[in-house]
Amino acid sequence: MASLNPLTSKLGFRKAKHLLRRATFNYSKSQLDAIADMTATDAVNSLATLPPNILAEPYDPLPTSNPDGFWTSSTNHPNTFTGQTRKRALVTAWWWYNAINQVTLKHKLSFFIHTSFTVGKDSGAGLSTNFYDHIQLLDLYAYGNLKTLAKKITLDNSMLDYLDNTNNVATNPNENYAREFLELFTILKGPQIGNGNYTNYTEIDVQQAAKVFSGFKQQLSRAIIDTETNLPSGYANKNQHSTSNKTFSAAFNNQVIIGKNTETGMFEELHDFVEMVFAQPETAKAYCRKLYKFYVKSEWNETVENDIITPLSQILITNNYDILPVVKALLASEHFYDADDGNPSDNIIGSIVKSPMQLLNEVSTLFNLELPNPNTNAAQYYANFFFYFVHNVYLKGASMDFFNPDSVAGYPAHYQEPDFDRLWFSSNTLISRYKLIESLILGKNTITSGNIFVKLDTVLFVKNNILNPSNPNDLVTEIANLLYPESIDTDRTNYFKGFLVDAGFPDYYWTGAWSDYISTNDNTTVKVRLDALITAMINAAEFQLM
Incomplete structure (x- = not known):
């Protein structure tokens, strides 16, 4: 029987990964360690914070000679500014930076509202300042009342x-x-x-x-x-x-x-x-079905309809359409963690294909990617990294026109039967998805061209996050436990270990290489190996799922 009863045991690492991936846009080892020791209810409550945005408003570094700067708070009429298409993209750069730098339910719920009250930013949303106000409205009601939002969004x-x-x-x-x-x-x-x-x-x-x-x-x-x-x-x-x-x-x-x-x-x-x-x-049922599809999985049976969707809709009605109590009940439930039947690993954890944004978010936050500071390096963050690489190349190439779905129905992965989220992964999206990690490691846009002013340091990540990096088996296992919804078996461990230790060579080859790096601080050898390992593990089928 599908159950909305709260999971009373401590989450542990596996369920903590599931919650953090599904509920937030910030996925880090420190946060995983923190919530793994909590019950589901306590963990969800800890994520239901409402922090102020790190970036108060977007910034336009162009034109170079005299930037428009914080144009959304300018006293000039919004239609006096040029580059409206670019500026709407910079609004999403502002939103995304806040989303990945805060551990909260807010931003994922804000995006859920975007998929429920869809506006396409480049297909009729109007001036960039109006679109900025629209995104602020979504953020404002992320924890708010859907009924009130339906009135406010009309105007x-x-x-x-x-x-x-x-x-x-x-x-x-x-x-x-x-x-x-x-x-x-x-x-x-x-x-x-x-x-x-x-x-x-x-x-x-x-x-x-x-x-x-x-x-x-x-x-x-x-x-x-x-x-x-x-x-x-x-x-x-x-x-x-x-x-x-x-x-x-x-x-x-x-x-x-x-x-x-x-x-x-x-x-x-x-x-x-x-x-x-x-x-x-x-x-109420329509919203709860959308929430289930967004947080849990795209398809369900009559038991789930009766035991999960209908009770959630009653919670929504009882709370006069305040959305947060429903989300809390769902994310803390036994059902959400596959713990309401005899098979605790059946088909919820690891059942959703990650969107291109989710893929980028996890890589950025898990590997603690050092982005250009929007306040001190605005051109590098807003223009070179986000607009020219993330927005125009990676996300579009991966079939996610950011905040600009191809119809008012939203992104096809959220509604188009029978494939749903499987639509994120296709022959049309492979190049961008697979070249994302390569671009971040090299610090270059390898999908097209250009400097992205961001570089992922695999050696530093391993040094700071892996308990026993000198043992290749432990190293692969620990990274896999961070990256993947489920543990990998011995065959997969040995496959990935091959990027550290050539076939036929003993494990101590890697142990010696790591020891040399620690003693000399020369990372040349280990970097080549770790770059190849991380690239392979990110592009593996296991990482495409959450």
Whole structure:
């Protein structure tokens, strides 16, 4: 029986790896050691911190002669700045730097919200400053209330632009946002049972929702500040709002939202509509299914639906759609750790193919990659490393256009049956995935070309993190235990050991080489071997899974 009961035993190293990978974007040995000695509940609570961002705002180092700098806090109108596409990418550079430098549930939940209320940054999100405000909204509600977020994001300037609601007026309704709000952002369709009837809502409901949303407009100057979020917001134009009553279908018990002709009335209609949608049990289940897919696995059976999804949805409803209690319950549960049946290693731990971002995050944080400091080497971090290498080459080459999925449905790996996350790993993505570690070790973009101003020191990593680096068997085993969800067998250990000790040579060859390095500080020999070993272990099938 699948169980949401909390796992009461201490996590141990294997389950700590599972939790840290699935719940955060920072995966380090020190943090693994810290939470391995905790119970699941204590570990999850320790991760549910809300630290202030390390980087307060993004920075643009261009143009070289007179950088735009902290343009998102400039008093100039947002449309006066050039390079908007680059600047939107720099916003994600700011977000990513905070995400990998903090051990918290916040950033992964922020990304989950991005996949649930999708905006494509380069396919209609508008000005880079508006996109920055959008990302701040996601961060603000990472631990917050989904129902409230559904109201706030309706007036988010990027969302208003992306799904055309800024063009939705009473005399010329635009149903784009209304349709996606129901189909993708909240209740979802359900099985189609007739022409224009999708079980959870109908085409009539889309039309009526569009009327509710009519008249909400972009405010590009950022002159309007929402008093609850303290973020720039769109505005209500009563002259372009449909003032008629909105009558919904039997899917919503034929509820009528009374039409209003004032700005205050428009917000009252929005409130009533969102409350109506979130009053449906299927809305809570839709979010819990998304959370399960995001944190646990992409497919499940009827037992999981009944014993995990449905109880989680009740937790969500009981907490009036606050998301954090649901996430805590899931991540602390016996089910999450494969501990609710007779087979503790069945099919959850190691069952998800890592996204390109997850792959990069783990390599960066586990190996303590020394990135250029954005405050003192802005050009190297924002431009050379992130924009030209991570954003434009690695992530795109690995089929993850960062914060810019190819449709409002999100990244295909999150929704496209039957492959789901297996879509991250294909013949089209192999070169970028496999050349990532090579690029980081060499400090060069080996996917295309260029200096990335980052260099991974494999020797220093081994020296600082491996207990017995002079023994090749222990060395391989310890690294494998850090890198992989499960332990490797003797055959795999011997295979990887071959990168340290040539076939036919005794183990003491490596022991002597390491001893020479320690006594002379000349790492030439061990570096060549360790570079090859780490490259092979990162590119192994075991590391592609989490």
